[in-house]
Amino acid sequence: MPVLDLWSMAFVFLLATFVGFQVIQNVSRLLHTPLMSLTNAISAIAVVGSIIIAGEEKTTFSTILGTVAVAASMTNIVSGFLITDRMLKMFRQRRPPS
Amino acid sequence: MPVLDLWSMAFVFLLATFVGFQVIQNVSRLLHTPLMSLTNAISAIAVVGSIIIAGEEKTTFSTILGTVAVAASMTNIVSGFLITDRMLKMFRQRRPPS
Amino acid sequence: MSPAEHLTQASYLAAAALFILSLRWLSDPKTARRGVSAGVAGMAAAIVGTLLHPDIVNYTWIIVAFVVGTAIGVPLSRVPLTAVPQRTALSHAFGGLAAGLVGTAKYSLWLQSGELTTFRMAAIGIEVILGYVTFTGSLMAAGKLMEIVPTRPMTYRGQNVVNLGLLAIAAGAAVLLLFRPGSWQLFPAIIVLSLLFGVLLIMPIGGADMPTVISLLNAYAGLSAVAMGFVLENKVLITAGALDGSSGLILSIIMCRAMNRSFTNVLFGAFGQVQASAAGGEARTVKSGTARDAADLLENASKVVIVPGYGMAVAQAQHRVKEIYDQLTKRGIDVKFAIHPVAGRMPGHMNVLLAEADLPYDALIEMDEINRDLPQTDVVLVVGANDVVNPAARHDAKSPIYGMPIIDADRAKFVIANKRSMNPGFAGIDNELYYADNTLMIFGDAKAVLGDVVKVLAGDATP
Amino acid sequence: MSPAEHLTQASYLAAAALFILSLRWLSDPKTARRGVSAGVAGMAAAIVGTLLHPDIVNYTWIIVAFVVGTAIGVPLSRVPLTAVPQRTALSHAFGGLAAGLVGTAKYSLWLQSGELTTFRMAAIGIEVILGYVTFTGSLMAAGKLMEIVPTRPMTYRGQNVVNLGLLAIAAGAAVLLLFRPGSWQLFPAIIVLSLLFGVLLIMPIGGADMPTVISLLNAYAGLSAVAMGFVLENKVLITAGALDGSSGLILSIIMCRAMNRSFTNVLFGAFGQVQASAAGGEARTVKSGTARDAADLLENASKVVIVPGYGMAVAQAQHRVKEIYDQLTKRGIDVKFAIHPVAGRMPGHMNVLLAEADLPYDALIEMDEINRDLPQTDVVLVVGANDVVNPAARHDAKSPIYGMPIIDADRAKFVIANKRSMNPGFAGIDNELYYADNTLMIFGDAKAVLGDVVKVLAGDATP
């Protein structure tokens, strides 16, 4: 891990929040339900943190917590992406677009 | 200065570019000329780099370059903001908004 | 930094970019599915990048966890669309749990290795509190939606004081830890208090308010991911958390606006109670008819607008609606759907259901646009919608939904309304639309009733 | 980190947020001026935050530079609006210079202190090359716009080869420095080559293409600021640079699209030459009239659209246009303005000029929208516009502007066109609109001609 840099993380947070608001506001209302499940899946990126804790095996305690955390995140990743795609598959345009 | 963190800077660049594109695309066409001068002024933030070089007085060479750089940036800041405001002052809506 | 670490970091950068693109592509149904692929790609990149990390000495548990997660995840993705709100609540719970556990683990590790800086302690505190609150809060929300937990608001005097008090203590303990990170006994206390607060926070909120609450919990989950990012100094986590958080916040704002209510009102208003009080409206007469009457009216119209609501969702009647749409369009009748932003129980609820029934999304018109056409519409068919077509929102200043934008079904020439009884809807109030002279009520379960209408239209059998 | 440094960093964070808000507020004229205040606030915060920096031992030179910069900046902000492109070019030059100088200074300092890591060297290389190229390139562009430098494209065989060769050598030298940072002799070489390349890059480009080039240089300036941010590990610099860069890129893309040309065509196409060749069109007859004829036509119309172009800008005729607008609206005639995205010589050129003449911006209609009204328009008044109303763009596949979206003035019932002669405009091609039967030409300088029209309309004197 790079050396702690509080301020660059604050910058990332600030900018990501701006991106988030702009991007989300442009999401078509039609797709607000899929949006919920997609952001779910994406924020399960938390898995990367848990993986290291589960894998570095520093203490039994941390390994257990890490493993459970990985499982929890993995659940969100799998179900989140699958259900989003399942919903999106259903959206189609009128054949002869009027 | 914080310790060099290449990757956090890359993150900042990535996110700022996304923000930039989204923000600029939303700028009203009406205001594209003011936009040019405003971004000018903003990118003159480079002044912060030059200020330190001019102020730390490590070598005469660096001090001279730094001073010239500060002057150049300051020119952009002053003229950029002033002319933008001057232009924007002129935009007004029809009195009885139709 | 070792080359491996550079690779990891690069994968995180790529992941962040892909996640943003993924959400951008969701702005249009045409590109939406590409968005999912981008999301998957980003996730894969980040995971692979992490597995390369030198600190990892043993992959067994990771693989076990992957298998378990997948085993739970796949069935969870197969739930019927009406259960989507529950699923979302559950996944927030998992997200919160993960954040809480990682924070706990990190605390224990850094406590031993003595690397527990004040900044790290602060970040962990925020992560853990948000994480565990989201965990139990979301479980409660899911429980209420699945009606495992009693859905009616459970309230008692001074409740808000107690709740906020608990939160304050938890936060206080965290602050204390900043100064004496050694006194680890405080940590379990924080965990327990947070878990408890999560439960108590949701208890007083009516089951029907859960969708809004879920979106709020979504924002919390995002924030806890951000805090986790600060703890682990992981920028892609901060980015994804911020994206998640803003989405949760924006959706809950949209819902509150469309319901014309404030956050505080949703969180502390114990709204569901209104139901009890306002339910019984004085008995006025309504015109009630049969499926055949409805079919005749529809057949002889030239412009029809269908207003679906929560009732269509619970009755799973979207496929019948599609058949009616086909029957009418076959006759050259112009049929449109009026989609209210908060029709149903989650944002975009009607859109997914109708899409599931294979209806073209360009036939689904948003409220403001359809309201312009309604005065020229011959027949409006209301399918299990109630509050979103209640004219009281326009003129009755005393009504709890006064000011909420609605679909002006009452301005059409004729209205056919289907529901099972005269019971009120979500807001628990009477709807004068049903008593209007130009309204015909068809009582019964939406699926059954519309099924009969289709039969008549199809010309076979006569119910 | 010392408290002072934390303060500095906090000020940078605030500045970044304010800069983004500043540009967001530019999305609507109503909030635009707040945008400027936000920008100023952000800049002030960042500067103050920097002045607190512990490394600063002496403020004399900083203050001197502030004074000098302000002394140059204030007059530069007072230029007439027609000179805005030049001013923009100049400020890019200053920006590039600053980047170049800082890079040079940092190189010399780190070379002595031995802190010159490979990464830093790479960043400096990019910063310095981009910086100095932008510097001389923008000066050349400004020179061509001020017509100090000959505006016609200066070309010779193998020019592009030579230019790109120079750039390659400069880049090569920079790469070499990565491996032997010690051999400082390479550094001045890079500087000289970059300066030279900047000049040669612009030479072959026609003066009329400068607006597009300026926007491209804007993108370069932004990128050099980003590189500088990487050198100084300064995130607000990276942010601001990225904002500047994307704005430059987007504007140049808009211009190229609206001119239906590619970047490469602009940069290496030596477009201006077409002027020479295509200028002389075979002499067909045109109907030419007086200010009085124009006035009569306008008075008797009920729907008038005014199409301003570059000619109005050079003639400074926007105030006469306003008087005509007032005269006609006074008579109850509906007057609108058709604004082509690249009318004039910079994006939004017409909007600022007409705003300067105090015309309400909601009377300025964008191309696509006005094109729908034009067939129902009685009289179109073309003021010094040419290419943007040239129907050849619609049907003449051989025309250099074929495919460029235009304002369909020719579809109106009647057209009045004012220009000084039958000379072509920017694209250097003939315009059949002027030869159409329903077109009346009024020759002469826009300011004078429209002045006469106003006189007639105002009823006093008869030219």
Ligand SMILES: NC(=O)c1ccc[n+]([C@@H]2O[C@H](COP(=O)([O-])OP(=O)(O)OC[C@H]3O[C@@H](n4cnc5c(N)ncnc54)[C@H](OP(=O)(O)O)[C@@H]3O)[C@@H](O)[C@H]2O)c1
């Ligand atoms: N969408 C969101 O994001 C969201 C979030 C939070 C709250 N809400 C709230 O939810 C409400 C949505 O309005 P809405 O009009 O869609 O629904 P509603 O107002 O809740 O009314 C639904 C109606 O459907 C009828 N119904 C129930 N089951 C049925 C069945 N099987 N067949 C036929 N009819 C049936 C019910 O009447 P019977 O019992 O007589 O059949 C009920 O009156 C709004 O008040 C909104 O504020 C929405």
Ligand SMILES: NC(=O)c1ccc[n+]([C@@H]2O[C@H](COP(=O)([O-])OP(=O)(O)OC[C@H]3O[C@@H](n4cnc5c(N)ncnc54)[C@H](OP(=O)(O)O)[C@@H]3O)[C@@H](O)[C@H]2O)c1
């Ligand atoms: N806006 C941008 O960002 C931008 C950027 C790059 C290129 N361009 C190009 O610039 C052109 C803009 O089109 P445009 O129609 O606005 O201008 P134009 O095509 O350049 O035509 C301007 C016309 O104004 C006339 N004129 C010049 N001085 C005049 C005066 N004092 N009084 C009256 N008329 C005068 C000229 O004819 P006479 O000489 O006969 O008077 C000329 O034909 C497009 O080709 C566009 O691609 C625009």
